[in-house]
Amino acid sequence: MTTIELGNVSRWYGNVVAVNDISMTVGPGVTGLLGPNGAGKSTVLHMIAGFLEPSRGELTVAGMASWRNPEIFRTIGLVPERDSVYAFLTGAEFVTATARLHELADPGAAARRAIGIVEMAEAQDRKISTYSKGMRQRIKVAAALVHDPEVIVLDEPFNGMDPRQRLHMMDLLAGLGQQGRVILFSSHILEEVERLSGTIQVIVGGRLAASGDFRAIRRLMTSRPHVFLVRSSDDRLLGSALIGRPAVTGVELTPRGLQVRASDYGTFARELAGITRDQGIRLRELLPADESLESVFAYLIAS
Amino acid sequence: MTQQSRMSHRMSQEPDMAAAGRPGKRAGSPVSGVVNGVVLRLTLRATMGRKRALIFAIAPVILIGVSALLKLTAHSPVWPPEFLGVFGFTVVIPLTALIIGTSVIGAEIDDGSIVHLLATPVRRLSVILSKFTAAVILTAAFGAIPEYLAGAIATGPASKLAIGLFAGALAASVIYNALFVMLSVVTSRAIAVGLLYLLVWEGLLGNLVGGVRLLSVDQYALGISNSVAHNANLHAHLTLSTAIGMGIVVTCIALAFAARRLSSFSLKGDAV
Numbered sequence: 327m328t329t330i331e332l333g334n335v336s337r338w339y340g341n342v343v344a345v346n347d348i349s350m351t352v353g354p355g356v357t358g359l360l361g362p363n364g365a366g367k368s369t370v371l372h373m374i375a376g377f378l379e380p381s382r383g384e385l386t387v388a389g390m391a392s393w394r395n396p397e398i399f400r401t402i403g404l405v406p407e408r409d410s411v412y413a414f415l416t417g418a419e420f421v422t423a424t425a426r427l428h429e430l431a432d433p434g435a436a437a438r439r440a441i442g443i444v445e446m447a448e449a450q451d452r453k454i455s456t457y458s459k460g461m462r463q464r465i466k467v468a469a470a471l472v473h474d475p476e477v478i479v480l481d482e483p484f485n486g487m488d489p490r491q492r493l494h495m496m497d498l499l500a501g502l503g504q505q506g507r508v509i510l511f512s513s514h515i516l517e518e519v520e521r522l523s524g525t526i527q528v529i530v531g532g533r534l535a536a537s538g539d540f541r542a543i544r545r546l547m548t549s550r551p552h553v554f555l556v557r558s559s560d561d562r563l564l565g566s567a568l569i570g571r572p573a574v575t576g577v578e579l580t581p582r583g584l585q586v587r588a589s590d591y592g593t594f595a596r597e598l599a600g601i602t603r604d605q606g607i608r609l610r611e612l613l614p615a616d617e618s619l620e621s622v623f624a625y626l627i628a629s
Numbered sequence: 630m631t632q633q634s635r636m637s638h639r640m641s642q643e644p645d646m647a648a649a650g651r652p653g654k655r656a657g658s659p660v661s662g663v664v665n666g667v668v669l670r671l672t673l674r675a676t677m678g679r680k681r682a683l684i685f686a687i688a689p690v691i692l693i694g695v696s697a698l699l700k701l702t703a704h705s706p707v708w709p710p711e712f713l714g715v716f717g718f719t720v721v722i723p724l725t726a727l728i729i730g731t732s733v734i735g736a737e738i739d740d741g742s743i744v745h746l747l748a749t750p751v752r753r754l755s756v757i758l759s760k761f762t763a764a765v766i767l768t769a770a771f772g773a774i775p776e777y778l779a780g781a782i783a784t785g786p787a788s789k790l791a792i793g794l795f796a797g798a799l800a801a802s803v804i805y806n807a808l809f810v811m812l813s814v815v816t817s818r819a820i821a822v823g824l825l826y827l828l829v830w831e832g833l834l835g836n837l838v839g840g841v842r843l844l845s846v847d848q849y850a851l852g853i854s855n856s857v858a859h860n861a862n863l864h865a866h867l868t869l870s871t872a873i874g875m876g877i878v879v880t881c882i883a884l885a886f887a888a889r890r891l892s893s894f895s896l897k898g899d900a901v
Contacts, residue, residue: 377896410742427749
């Protein structure tokens, strides 16, 4: 079974630590590397793809070290984040040239197969300079697929795509994962990772904050203490009723409304409805106060 | 939990499928070859496709145009070695090589598209040699051949001077491009560093300090030219064997170093 293995991998630039002591195993199927911008996702992907030397630790792909080892690219297909390709080539020329660089037996057939997978056959004879962002992304994926690699690494593959292109790319990656390939992609958008991957690795501040099954991490995220801002016809009455409930751990009256800290998201939501009905309070507004991805990540690090 | 078990199920199933008959497998031989034809062709197309390629035309225009003009108007018999030899070898050929040599790989490193080339098993030495070959071909086309044509205009197509100039210009195309390709792998300011080398080292110090000539590419080119042309007005200071020997050493060291540096090519991560 092909895997990507990181053992206590760190990478620093001078005094700045970009990746701090990360250990993980990525197996077949789709794995999302999730984290806010600047968390170290690209650094990790670049090290996996052999375009950055780990400062410390062990890193292997299919059992081989990837730094200074071009042979690794028989196993890895890389889709870099930057959009620069040989824009003067047509899509078909670009993918065929990549197949030739891999010295495939039949570059033309391999290119047609890869272009077919990403559904770019119609546009393959147009120059890449005329492609939309989503098409460029797909032709880059075709080039990464042309030698039929076991491992595909994609850096922010959904960046700049419209929703339709995004869905298409997600289906594509899901299909490749189901074929038993190791698909590792990075994203800073929770929903993308949620839709696509059963397994996620969350990186925050250069550290691995959470790892494993997405549902478990999702539960961890939803069962954390939540802060809500509630506005009602009688904030004081509502506050006194809420503080009596076990799911509520704190209430504060503020000029903007009632700030409520709840330990359990689901229970709080159910009880709030009951209380307002029983007390005859009209609920005007209910806002989650800390739903930003950063606060979710911050919680994950702390736990 | 369900996801987990589905995952492991999938893992146990798939390897057979992965191993069995996917198309497009490799053609037995390891990725070999000193110069990679695909890289060479892509580089020639990319380099000629950039706007910068218009600058390549300056050298032939100057060399051939001015030679034709001097042929018609000049009375002094020393203008061919002075103009085509000294001016050609210290200004026209090196600048042409600088523009070409720094664009064959430097442009791709700058815009990041080199990653598509490096994310393949092609050996890094082979990438460098292919880029270098493309640069030599272009510099020969836009520098050395115009030198010969200009020499032919000046003293006749079979003259020793024309042939000597051609030999020297070809040698200069090879050695300068090895240096400039290396510079573009080592630094993102390859043009500036290359200009400094040409102006300060070859232009200034080369005239003042004798020993510097031993490490000046224009002197290798002049030495090689002079071994054919035997013309004192070329102001050649090095013998043929020294020029060729040093030229080979400089070329090999520059290319080997470039390949070594390209093997450590790194993408910038985030967080910095």
